[in-house]
Amino acid sequence: MRTIFQWLRWVCLLLLGLAWTTTPSFAAVGALNQANGGVTIRYDATQTQNRGYDAEPSRAWDNNPPEMVDASAFFGSPAQFLAANNVARLNYVPTSGAVLEGQAGRTSTILGSYQMDMKHIVSEMGNVKSLDFGAKPGGFNVLNVPDNLYKSPAQFWSQYNQPWLAGAVQRGDNVIFATTPKMDVFTRINPSTGKFELSGFGKEYLFLRQNGMGSKLSY
Amino acid sequence: MDIKEKIVRDEFGGMCKAFNLVIEKIGDGEMALIGVAFLLLIWMDREGVSVKYVRSASSRFQAIDLGRFIALKRGWVAGNLPETDENIETRLRRECSSYAINLQKYAEDILQGEIKWMNEVSVSPSVLSNLSEKAVEAAIERSKKSKGI
Numbered sequence: 304m305r306t307i308f309q310w311l312r313w314v315c316l317l318l319l320g321l322a323w324t325t326t327p328s329f330a331a332v333g334a335l336n337q338a339n340g341g342v343t344i345r346y347d348a349t350q351t352q353n354r355g356y357d358a359e360p361s362r363a364w365d366n367n368p369p370e371m372v373d374a375s376a377f378f379g380s381p382a383q384f385l386a387a388n389n390v391a392r393l394n395y396v397p398t399s400g401a402v403l404e405g406q407a408g409r410t411s412t413i414l415g416s417y418q419m420d421m422k423h424i425v426s427e428m429g430n431v432k433s434l435d436f437g438a439k440p441g442g443f444n445v446l447n448v449p450d451n452l453y454k455s456p457a458q459f460w461s462q463y464n465q466p467w468l469a470g471a472v473q474r475g476d477n478v479i480f481a482t483t484p485k486m487d488v489f490t491r492i493n494p495s496t497g498k499f500e501l502s503g504f505g506k507e508y509l510f511l512r513q514n515g516m517g518s519k520l521s522y
Numbered sequence: 523m524d525i526k527e528k529i530v531r532d533e534f535g536g537m538c539k540a541f542n543l544v545i546e547k548i549g550d551g552e553m554a555l556i557g558v559a560f561l562l563l564i565w566m567d568r569e570g571v572s573v574k575y576v577r578s579a580s581s582r583f584q585a586i587d588l589g590r591f592i593a594l595k596r597g598w599v600a601g602n603l604p605e606t607d608e609n610i611e612t613r614l615r616r617e618c619s620s621y622a623i624n625l626q627k628y629a630e631d632i633l634q635g636e637i638k639w640m641n642e643v644s645v646s647p648s649v650l651s652n653l654s655e656k657a658v659e660a661a662i663e664r665s666k667k668s669k670g671i
Contacts, residue, residue, distance in 0.1 A: 492589045
């Protein structure tokens, strides 16, 4: 007796399953032909797709993104969102148009022409003179050492600028160009020698390219 | 008056008088020599001096490296002054002096307001940052007041 009930149960489940997979959606069923007093159930072929089996499901998510996509819905503002993730952001808009925003867990090194951009950037960062060339996850790495350490272009490059940039290369920092890299800002004419020479920014760019960062540079 | 402003006033004073340019301080190490339709930005930092020709173009300021232009296109061959182990102040003063002399020699038409040279293919202007533009606009307003305009 029990076996029979088990078989009947399986048959019922099978029938229910078949009914589900073959029945058109409710939208396909309409009431028609009520003129003769009866009701004819019509099958509308244009509405036969059961939404559960659509090849191209309705993209309700894309069309109606939930509020959580907008960080400000939770954090009040993008700045709060960045702060909650320990990611720094600067308000200054550099001449390159780059967004000065850090990356979570990664140091972002900012390079550019001092007069065109970097002076505004270090100013917004509080103009803190430092010899800390270490990692700053989520934050910015800029070169701003005490002025009295500068003696000559060659000395400054070998003692401070190059080691600072080598650290950035070694860490695989995210490099942001505040100034668009081009020849005008890579070189300056030296009125003393009459020759064009590499600017600090030009030396930095060349160093990055010579040390395998070329393919990672985007601007 | 800080030392960089003093250097510019000392070294460019004669040129500004000759070409009717007004000297205004823009910021630290940044001075403007303001004319009627253009201005020269003098940038001074530890790398040295650079001179930018700035002109308003379609609501933004465009800056052209004037030293580069006269060296590449007008035959300025600088270098008659030997580079010595000097301090930054002496170097800035010497470079400003060199610019003042050679701009009058190689860019007299530009200082008088000529703009045809800007059509040359090699001239490559850069934009100024919003902050620099605001500072330049403020300096232009100050120069107008000082001229009584």
